[in-house]
Amino acid sequence: MWSNRAMARTRAGEAERRRSPDETGRVPEGAGVQRVLDLQRQAGNRAVASALENRSELARQPAHAPAVEAPPAPQPGDIKTREVDRAITETISHAPAAYSQWDGTYSWRAKWQLRLDLRAEIGELAVVVRLHSTASARQKRAWERAIRRKWSDKFAFCVLRDTPVAIRPGVTDDLQEMYPIRIRIRWVDDARRAHYVIRANAPGALEGGRAGQGGTTSMTGWGTADTVDITHEFGHILGCPEEYFTTNGVDYTHGGRRQGFRDRRGGVMNNPAGPALARNFDVIRREAARLRGVPRGKTAIRPWL
Amino acid sequence: MTAALEPSSPRLEQPALWQVRVLLRNEGDEPARIATAGLAAPLSFELVDDAGRAVALGPPPVPPSDPEAAAATVEAGETLTLDYHGDELLPDAPAPGRYRLRFVADGLESPWIELDVV
Numbered sequence: 001m002w003s004n005r006a007m008a009r010t011r012a013g014e015a016e017r018r019r020s021p022d023e024t025g026r027v028p029e030g031a032g033v034q035r036v037l038d039l040q041r042q043a044g045n046r047a048v049a050s051a052l053e054n055r056s057e058l059a060r061q062p063a064h065a066p067a068v069e070a071p072p073a074p075q076p077g078d079i080k081t082r083e084v085d086r087a088i089t090e091t092i093s094h095a096p097a098a099y100s101q102w103d104g105t106y107s108w109r110a111k112w113q114l115r116l117d118l119r120a121e122i123g124e125l126a127v128v129v130r131l132h133s134t135a136s137a138r139q140k141r142a143w144e145r146a147i148r149r150k151w152s153d154k155f156a157f158c159v160l161r162d163t164p165v166a167i168r169p170g171v172t173d174d175l176q177e178m179y180p181i182r183i184r185i186r187w188v189d190d191a192r193r194a195h196y197v198i199r200a201n202a203p204g205a206l207e208g209g210r211a212g213q214g215g216t217t218s219m220t221g222w223g224t225a226d227t228v229d230i231t232h233e234f235g236h237i238l239g240c241p242e243e244y245f246t247t248n249g250v251d252y253t254h255g256g257r258r259q260g261f262r263d264r265r266g267g268v269m270n271n272p273a274g275p276a277l278a279r280n281f282d283v284i285r286r287e288a289a290r291l292r293g294v295p296r297g298k299t300a301i302r303p304w305l
Numbered sequence: 306m307t308a309a310l311e312p313s314s315p316r317l318e319q320p321a322l323w324q325v326r327v328l329l330r331n332e333g334d335e336p337a338r339i340a341t342a343g344l345a346a347p348l349s350f351e352l353v354d355d356a357g358r359a360v361a362l363g364p365p366p367v368p369p370s371d372p373e374a375a376a377a378t379v380e381a382g383e384t385l386t387l388d389y390h391g392d393e394l395l396p397d398a399p400a401p402g403r404y405r406l407r408f409v410a411d412g413l414e415s416p417w418i419e420l421d422v423v
């Protein structure tokens with residue numbers, strides 16, 4: 001498929017269809033696919049994705065731009081899923097004296113479902129997290145919105161070409177497939193079906209003397225007045241370790257040049273107000289490589305602009 | 306100051322359904338001030354298995370910019386009660402077996418309590 005206005009890329013579904021003895025490699029006309037590909041050539045993946053979400057935008061496309069039809073129903077093999085349950089361990093050290101209690105080893109499990117949609121018209125990697133909470137629907141929406149804004153559609157899971165293609169002198173394209181990573185939170189009523197049970201903590205209630213940012217106290221204890229630190233806690237759910245003080249041997253003070261936590265330029269696992277970084281998708285990348293059936297070394301996490 | 310633990314049950318089946326209460330009693334003559342930032346569950350408990358090996362707790366919260374900003378004052382002769390849900394310590398239950406748990410924070414240590422994970 002065409003994903004960056006310049007280079008042709010194929011997705012697994014397409015490649016497999018092309019291997020079929022009945023197919024010549026051309027995408028069938030009349031299925032709407034060619035029209036989407038044409039638009040992708042002209043405007044790129046994001047424009048197409050946006051247009052699919054908001055049909056009214058299509059009306060503003062140039063006259064020669066094709067109309068977009070609903071994507072075809074998935075065929076067998078188009079969608080791959082995998083339940084992930086991976087142990088995560090981190091060791092924090094070298095915390096300043098006032099924070100010495102943070103020094104130690106911690107462990108938890110990253111649990112979610114990966115859903116890789118190989119259809120050219122969709123092409124996405126969804127991380128589906130089932131949560132249960134007794135919080136209000138409004139509260140859940142606020143948390144979910146903050147998490148999606150932080151983690152969704154920021155990076156893509158990519159499969160690399162065996163040999164990069166030269167576009168022009170000095171410019172090559174090494175991406176064979178590209179799937180934007182999207183977070184899907186499913187609030188479930190039955191706690192037994194949830195990957196995690198989220199406890200809603202009121203801010204300032206101190207819970208007998210304890211307090212967190214807006215009420216957030218842990219990976220699964222989220223504050224009812226917090227939509228910032230919970231995005232860090234959600235990072236743990238995705239399998240991210242801390243990125244403050246010294247964690248797993250990495251000095252996040254950069255030799256003492258930074259505070260080492262809640263740094264202005266820090267990523268979300270250092271400073272909850274900061275952005276998600278490519279390395280924060282490493283567990284997703286590993287699991288997605290297994291799901292896609294390619295070696296991890298043949299994959300990458302790249303910005304999804 | 307002294308610390309004591311009161312679990313909701315000596316048996317832990319599901320962390321989210323289990324609680325432990327910490328009683329911090331000021332036995333001195335002066336009010337005592339305790340910074341609350343270090344009282345988050347993963348920071349203030351120790352759990353060991355039957356062989357005495359440390360069991361890692363869940364990830365800690367992000368450190369606050371000022372660890373002394375929030376504090377609780379315990380008057381002389383008074384007791385501060387802290388209630389912790391089990392899943393604040395352990396997002397997932399450890400393997401079935403016998404464990405020992407104690408509170409350790411701000412220079413305070415409670416006696417160990419026995420805990421059976423089933």
